[in-house]
Amino acid sequence: MRSRKTAGIAIVFAAIAVVSPRPAVHGARNGTIAGRVELRRAAPPVERRPTVAELGAPTAALDISDRLRSVVYLDSAPRGAFEPVETPRAVMDQRGERFIPHVLAITTGTVVDFPNSDRIYHNVFSLSKTRQFDLGRYAAGHSKPVRFDRPGVVRVFCDIHSHMNAFILVFSHPFFSLTDNDGRYHIDNVPPGTYNVVAWNEGVSSDARPVVVPDGGVAELDFTLR
């Protein structure tokens, strides 16, 4: 199992090395990689720092459901497989002093909107090398966009509420999938061939595992993390 740092590097490499070790055969039908990511234990939520200096208890509750979701992606992708036609958009909401979703997987060039749905101010920022930004403070009903042009892992925080955090995984190819809460995933439209596949959860990633995608078929691949 790899560390957070190597997980980020792996994604970067995945983005740079947009080549398949065994290119797809011309005219073949695309297949699917499907399976399940089993988590031995869910990543613990980031607790609020002890509010020793506060005059009363905080009100917003924490929720761990998002932490069950993982991202599965191809370590390397078929050449020319990614042909973006228009700027994709995604949303990461700020609600109940949480980022929703907690994990976002996008392709390079995606613009992510960060609406504030709380009555209080939030201040979204990231100091990640992949994408540094600080959206400043803005109130409920307002939103600010950020465009992600480089592949990698972006950790997102709120400057006001230190327990608010999220991940954005940026890929330069479309061969990734976010699991559901049961850990199930499927990566569709994968050209037939042999690929290395990686599973990621809360900064921890698996070793790359090879898989053969048959012509028009489904390749099953399960992972266990943590």
Add this chain to the structure above:
Amino acid sequence: MKLVLRAALFAVLALGHSLPACPQALPSEPITFADGRVTISGDVSVAVAPEDPGFFNYTDYEHSALRLFRLDVSTAVAMGGHFTALGEMRTENLGQVHAYALYLRIRPWIDRPFDIQAGRVPPTFGAFARRTYASDNLLIGYPLAYQYLTSLRADALPVNADELLSMRGRGWLSQFSLGSRDLAAGLPLATAFRWDTGVQVHAAGHAVDATAAITTGTLSNPLFKDDNSGRQVAGRVSVHPVAGLLIGASAAHGPFVSSTAARGAVGDGHDGAFTQTAFGADIEYSHAYYLVRGETVFSEWKVPAVGTPLIDTPLRALATYVEGRYKIRPGVYVAARIDHLGFNDVTGSSGPRTWEAPVTRLEVGGGYSVLRNLLLKVSCQRNTRDGGFVREATLGAVQLVYWF
């Protein structure tokens, strides 16, 4: 200085050593165990600055806010939905570890934002007093109202106006004839470095929060165990009509002179008469990349009139500061604070004069976030004072702050 250097060395060893290779080795989030019922966080800061011969930044005779290593460990232990025990252990310059905070928070109704806190509780009065952590402080120095030491003491009293005036600008180490004869540091208007002990009640609404407390000490002299016959009553109301705007008003009243000092001045049974009364107002507005705060604290201390020339009026002080921050890029900000502390006149043998030397401070600086939870601050402050041996000082400082 040796202590500060030792602290800096400790900080470098503790933080810097592992930074280039693996910053993730340090916790970046609170540590939790027992199924999330126990949460521990920490704050470490080390500030380095040249000597401050005018003692403008001293919080007592030995500690300067600009030359300080501080380690805080905070813990919250949740005991069901109604009770949480909170504590904070603190050491400064690797000295004695003491309980900065230790109290029980009770929430009688789970769904209602109404809390009772009992023990060594956070200050009710003002805005800055609960924002004294280095990671919350925009600059390295502190507002004068919460840090600057006047010559006034709780355990010693001047016998007359001349003696009081002779101590102008010497709050870092003053001495009076009545009560304790020891040389010791005086009192700030409201200290940011000790918390009081008592019971606090807090109710939060959509736009209004209100807090009231009864404690053993006073704003300027919080205590663990009372040393006179009276308690302090304090209250605060804050209004946040729109996101980003907070307006607060505070008041506090309680006896501040120790019974020993009062007995030395006027005999037994009068220690409840020598009170500190304070009023405060604060405002904060933030939007986008800027944050502006202002706060004013008025304090009045009643001291006994013993000898001539009499101190025939309460001793008053008014401190006001305005501070602001602007983020110029992700992880980088600039900040400034202008601050003034003034005093009323008392009449000594040579005529009326402010009972303490007025002080003005301008501090400018900025911060750079090396990591989300590792902040490097630099600042430069200009202090001027109308009295004392040293009347002005320009001080630069650097501070490294780490928290999890």
